[in-house]
Amino acid sequence: MKANFLKHLPNVFLIAVFFCFITVKSLASELSDDHKKFNAGEMIIHHIVDSHEWHIAEIGHTHISVPLxxxxxxxxxxxxxxxxxxxxxxxxxxxxxxxxxxxxxxxxxxxxxxxxxxxITKNTAAMMISVLLLMFIFLGVAKSYSTNQGKAPKGMQSLFEPLIIFIRDEVAKASIGPKYEKYMPFLLTVFFFIWGNNLLGLIPIFPGGANVTGNVAVTLVLAVFTFAITTITAKKYYWSHIFLPDVPKALYPLLIPIEIIGMFLKPFVLMVRLFANITAGHIIVLGFFSLIFIFGEMNPGLGFGVSIFSVAFTLFMSMLELLVAFLQAYVFTLLSALYFGSAVEEHKHAEHH
Amino acid sequence: MELIQPGLGLMFWMTVTFGLVLFVLTKFAWKPILKALKERESSIEDALNSAQKAKLEIQKTQAENQRILDEARIERDKVLKDAQATANSIINQAKEKAGDEASKQLESARLSIQSEKNAALTEIRNLVGNLSVDIAEKIVRKELQSESSNQALVQQYLNEAKLN
Structure with a gap:
């Protein structure tokens, strides 16, 4: 398996470089089209925020975009x-x-x-495409469990099975405890949704490239789902921990508001962490590209010189982002599981509080 | 659209779509997948357990076999030993009996020889006696013809009888 991966590494490298150049080309055409001073900040924000059309490229004066x-x-x-x-x-x-x-x-x-x-904005459309992809993949995987019953996993099934087992054993069972089963569907959905969208966001051209998981509306909805599930399924101990903490009564006016703030702070942090991490990744990649044009405006030769380093750094960042894509999906899932775990936690001496 | 201002439309569509995908995947993907995984894991565990059990069973059977074999060997040795002892005792008995028999026969032979001898001796004695009597009679008949000699003879006999 490892040898196989190494065999394909040059191809992966070439594809990555190719995609980098496509992005460079589209940025370059934008620059030549506007004939105004290149503004890196504006360009980066334009690529990160949501939009009402799916802009792909501008060649000369022709805009290539998907109408939404x-x-x-x-x-x-x-x-x-x-x-x-x-x-x-x-x-x-x-x-x-x-x-x-x-x-x-x-x-x-x-x-x-x-x-x-x-x-249906760019991010909405990208999110819907990713969801269709998710459904296509996992309904297929589910189907192969019934057609392949009692046999060793094959194809997609064997690709995703270790991840599903990882989420079940290392995330859900470890963080929630014996009542993990009812949270599994949400944890799996949220993990693969975030991971899938993170990866699609790293592909610079249509239908990827949208900054879905780096959009605060998306992460807000995900965090609200986690918050809602935590609150709805919360048991007695969770509420007693907030409203009847194990401290002297005199500290209640101080501690109860802190606990209530903490209740909302947890999903808020989930929202900000995912949004900030993914957006930051996109900003860094785009920032490296902007260097090419910032130096290119001073001197075209300098721009080409810098492009070598920019592409190399972008390649490095893209590899790092592949890791971050997985890591952030894992972190969101793990923290959601921890919150669910605190919701269903039951202490033997809970009655004494 | 602002970077940190959540868009209403996106929030709406995200809620709807995510809720939908959560529902669809839960019903048609995660539940069957998790169920299949659980079933497979439990079947693997069962298989491993039964293999372990079978292994123990085999070990037990092997130990049992070994025990039976050992017992049989001991039994065989014992039987052989007993048989040897019995054979020896039978031989000894036979020898003893044969010895006894032989000595008994020898004894009876000796006894019969002795009695035969005695009988023969008696017969000889009788014969000799008769012969002596006959001879004596003849002699006496002849001797009685002269008195003196009779007297002398009687005297002689008396003397002889005293000596006996």
């Missing part, structure tokens, strides 16, 4: 159209369609009423 459905809710009515129907206006960065104005990534109604944006 815009769904707007205003005054109880739903409006829906594709993002490529937005028309340019005289003002820079402002577009319009029918009753709506698109101003720097936000929709406003011309009559000033509140607009709720339920668009």
């Amino acid at each position: 459905p815009i769904i707007l809710l205003t005054e109880g009515k739903i409006y829906s159209f594709l993002s490529n129907r937005l028309n340019e206006t005289s003002e820079h960065g402002v577009k319009a369609y029918g009753e709506f104005i698109y101003n720097h990534g936000h929709f406003e109604a011309k009559n000033g009423s509140r607009v709720y944006d339920f668009s």
Whole structure:
């Protein structure tokens, strides 16, 4: 297995370099198109945040992007159209369609009423693609368990089985204890969802490249799921630990608020950790590329010189990000499991508190 | 869209999609997979346990066999020894009996020889006696023809009888 991996390593390396150059090319074309000073911060933020269209590249003046459905809710009515129907206006960065104005990534109604944006954005679409992929893979794996019953695992099944067993034995059983079984589906889903999206985020071209797990809305929903499951399944000891801590009564006014804050802080930290780690990874990779253009503006030769180091560092960072992709999925799953463990924990002397 | 401001639409779609994928995968993937894994693990464990049991069983049987074999060997040795002893005693008995018989026969032979001898002697004695009487009678008949000689003879006999 190891020898096999090493055999393919040059190919992996070539593919990685190839993808790096594709990204360089798309960035370079952006730069030449705008004919304005390269702003690394703006470019990086543009690539990290969500957007209403899936931008792939610009070649010359031609934008290559996948149009995405815009769904707007205003005054109880739903409006829906594709993002490529937005028309340019005289003002820079402002577009319009029918009753709506698109101003720097936000929709406003011309009559000033509140607009709720339920668009299938780039991250939504990427997340949905990843979910379809997850379902395709794991329904297939589940099927091979019934067709391959009582035999050694094969193919995809043998790829994912060690991970499933790892989550079950090292994460769920170790952190939750004997009641781990009811939490397994959530832990497995969240682990493979995060890992899959982290990996897809590392692929620079469509349908990858979206910063799904580095989006605070996504990590917020995941953290809320963990929080909700913890709170709903919490047993007596969990609540007694918060509202009747094992300290003198005089300390209650101090400790109870701290415990309540801690209850919300745990999922909040989950949300921030995943978001920050993944976003930071993307920022570092894009930062290395920006160096090429920052130096390239001073002198094209210097830009090419720096590109060697930039690509090398990006390659290194991409390898590191592969590790981080797994690690963050593991950490999120492990901490969720620990919170579930604290929710179902039962002490023998819990009655005395 | 801001970096740290969660988008409403994305939150909505994320909740819906994640909830859906959680439901679908739980029902159609995780539960069957975990069940299959558990079943396989328990069947492997059962197989290992029964193999272990079979191993112990075999060891036990082997020990039993060895024990039976040892016992049989001891039994055989004992039987052989007994047989040897019996044979020896039978031979000894036979020898003794033969010896006894021989000495008994010798004894009876001796006795019969003795009695035969005695009988023969008696017969001889009788014969000699008769002969003597006959001779004596003849002599006496002849001697009685002269008185003096009779007297002398009687005297002689008397003397002889005294000596006896």
